[in-house]
Amino acid sequence: MEEKRLSDLFPSMVERRRHLHRHPELSFMEKETSAQIAGILRELGIETVVNVGGFGLVANIRGELPGKTVALRADMDALPIQDEKSCEYASLHPGVMHACGHDGHTATLLALAEYYSRGKAKLRGEIRLIFQPAEEVCPGGAKSMIEEGALDGVDVIYGVHLWTPIPVGTVASAPGPLMASTDEFFIDVQGRGGHGGMPHKTVDSVLAASALVLQLQSVVSRSVDPLDPAVVTIGSIQGGTAQNIIADRCRLSGTVRCFREETRELIRERIHTLAISTAEAYGAEAKINYMMGYPSLVNNEGEYRRFMNVAPGVFGLRAELSPKIMPAEDFAYYLQQVPGCFMFVGAGNPDKAAIYPHHHPKFDIDEDAMLHAAGLLAAMAEAYQNEHA
Structure with a gap:
């Protein structure tokens, strides 16, 4: 990995990231973002397939030396959040913003497209760049891109997430399970409505739903091994129209997060039974609508060791073991198909107002993290190719 050549591309990373930040698009609606990416790739002379699994793109760069096929992935969708930052690159689209760093991921991968397209003489094998739509909303874009061939012939895959909870200059990952699975459920409790002064003539759906909220808190505390991380959260309860009317129907909605498929199925069964x-x-x-979302993201242990070996040689980064975290990522689907590693790249910096959590209206990153991410991905790809030369 040539740090100087990558560093020379940093200004274009910043420019592209800020353009994307001004013009965010929601999941499954990334038409203009996809078109912009395709235009840049065409200018670089890179073979590109568009509209893969929606607005996804797959770009292939073949080196002049024999080798394997390494895939690198970036997501490109934004969130339905009003941007509250005061900066020249704030979102121009009311109620939509890049509040998770996907604009930075895309800008990073575009820089690598330029880096590799101008370095084919030294490149082993093939680099496949996957620009993925719809990471933020289940069923996500990864699964549909895989179904349409995005991973065909791929030997290994790497991905990064610019991550403000850790400081710029630090990177982190873990072997095995790193991010939780995510499922959603909706429970409609049907009773019999009536007058608030005559409760004996009714079946109070709000009372039954309230009892169920308390019962569901026992699923993790009393049914799941205490050493097996899991979360059941009730995010909303909706029922009733007035203070003197007993509601005939009440709806609960919630999410389930865990790391083991056995635990995932156990929790699903317990929620059904208790409801x-x-x-x-x-x-x-009770009528239950239970939707299975992304599986747990599980890194290949050998690729994690590669990360720990190469990261300290990239722009002086500090590599750390990451704890398991409950947010989910549909990069998990790629890792079910081929070996790989997902890595967090520190993007937090109080001096640059990069202090807000992901999905916050004032979310921002230290843009230096994009250069670190590009270097890390390139170093991982090069180390893999050299090992298999």
Whole structure:
């Protein structure tokens, strides 16, 4: 990995990232973002397939030396959040902003497209660049891109997330499970409505739903091994129209996060059982809509060791073991198909107002992190190719 050549591309990373930040697009709606990326790749003379799994793009750069096929992935969708930053690159689209760093991921991968397209003489094998739509919303874009051939012939895959919870200059990952699976559920409790002064003539759906909220808190505390991380969260409860009317229907919605498939299935079964039995205990009926989302993201242990070996040689980065975290990532689908590693690249810096958590209205990154991310991805790809030469 040639740090000087990458560093020379840093100004264009910043320019492209800020343009994307001004013009964010929501999941499954990344039409203009995709078109812009395709235009840049065409200018670089890179073979590109568009509209893969939606607005996804797959770009292939073949080196002049024999070798394997290494895939690098960036997501490119934004979030339905109003940008509250005061800066010249704030979102121009009301209610939509890049509040998770995907604009930086895309700008990083575009810099690598330029880096590799101008260095084919020294490049072993093939670099496949995957620009993915819709990471933020299930079912996500990774699965559909895989179904349409994005990973065909790929030997290994790497991805990064610019991450403000850790400081710029630090990178982190972990062997095995790193990020949780994510499932969603909606429970409709059907009772029998009536007058608030005559409760004995009704079946109170709000009362039954409230009891169910408390029962669901026992799933993790009493059904899951205490050494096996898991979360069941009730995010909303909606029922009733007035203070003197007993509601005939009440809806709960929530999310489940864990790391083991056995635990995932156990929690799903317990939620079904508790919903039905608790509602029946109050004379009501429960209908459950349970949606399985992204699986747990599981890094290949050998590729994690590669990360720990190469990261300290990239712009002087400090490599750390990351704890498991409960946010989810559909990069997990790629890792179910081929070996690889997902890595966090520190993007937090109080001196540059990069202090807000992901999905916050004032979220921003230290843009130096993009250069670190590009260097890390290039170093991982080069180390893999050299090992298999």
